[in-house]
Amino acid sequence: MKNNNLPGLTPVWLISLGLALGVFLVMAVPLAITSEAIKPSDWIGFGGSVVGGAFTLFAGITAWFAVQGQISAQDRIATTQIALQKINTLNQHIEMLETERGLFWKARLISDWCKTSQTLFDDARPRISISHVNHALSEFEERIEQIDDLVALITQAENKQWRFPVAIQTRTEMKIALVRLKLACSAAHFEVKVISIHNGDLTGVTPLPESDQDKCCEINLDKEVDVVLAKQMKFDELVLPEITRLIAIVRRSESEVGL
Incomplete structure (x- = not known):
């Protein structure tokens, strides 16, 4: 050209x-056209x-x-104002994802605590007493309440559009897994409650009858706990790369405007 x-x-x-x-x-x-002298x-x-x-x-x-x-x-x-708006929006997305990730980690903690509640009897065998039974009752009641609160928080997060589309299926699967874990804890609580009623006359550290000790040790939440752990790990695998990607964009945008 x-x-x-x-x-x-x-x-x-x-x-x-x-x-x-x-x-x-x-x-x-x-000067060229004048005929008079220039003063x-x-x-x-x-x-x-x-x-x-x-x-x-x-x-x-x-x-x-x-x-x-x-x-x-x-x-x-x-340009700076546009970049700051972009950074603010991205930080909000990161915060939302971190919030959801925190909810899934809480699900993992609750499942770990359920497993700990289950092992109370295994650790006390062969001298499982009414005090162990009462302690287990309290533990299972607390776990059931924690699961209810967590499911409510996850539902609240969905209603507020804290959504990462790729993880929608995993989020739904986690809610189902938590409900099943709650049902398992409720069944375990019922079994322990029956054992407590049957042995209401026992006090202190007096061991329960062998048959009741067997029933206590038959309580098993491993399957439900493992499903919750698997869903938490899957969610992390989906969300962490997205959080890392958004953080990189924020850092790049900040450097472009000298922040």
């Missing part, structure tokens, strides 16, 4: 060239006009540069 630019002639040089040519023409044309006062008047025009031109150039600087500053401000 043919280059139409004039090399070396920036707008400032073009303006200076125009000024010089204008002065020359203003001086040369009257010193004429030169003084002419010089004043040239100087005045030069100052006017200089003021115009200065104003042009000032306007250009102001436009550049406004562009930078607008």
Whole structure:
């Protein structure tokens, strides 16, 4: 493509060239056509006009540069504001994902606590007493309440659109897994409650009958606990790369605006 630019002639040089040519023409044309002698006062008047025009031109150039600087500053401000809005939106998304990830980690903790409640009897065998039974009752009641609260939080998160589309299925599967874990804890609580009623006359550390000790040790939540753990790990595998990606975009955006 043919280059139409004039090399070396920036707008400032073009303006200076125009000024010089204008002065020359203003001086040369009257001198060429006048028939009268030029007086010193004429030169003084002419010089004043040239100087005045030069100052006017200089003021115009200065104003042009000032306007250009102001436009550049406004562009930078607008770019910074857009970047800050983008950073703020991304940080909100990251916070939402971290919140959901925290809920799934809480599910993992509750499942671990359920397993600990289950092992109370295994650790006490063969001297499982009514005190162990009462302690297990309290543990299972607490786990059931924790699961109810967590399911409510996950549902609340969904209602607030804390959604990562790729993980919607895993989120639903986690709610189902928690409900099944709650049912297993409720069944275990019922079995322990029956054993407690049957042995209400026992006190202290007196061991339960062998048959009741067997029933206590038959309580098993491993299957339900393992499902919750698997869903938590799957959710982390889906969400962590997304969080890492968003954080990288935030860092890049921050560096672009000098934050």
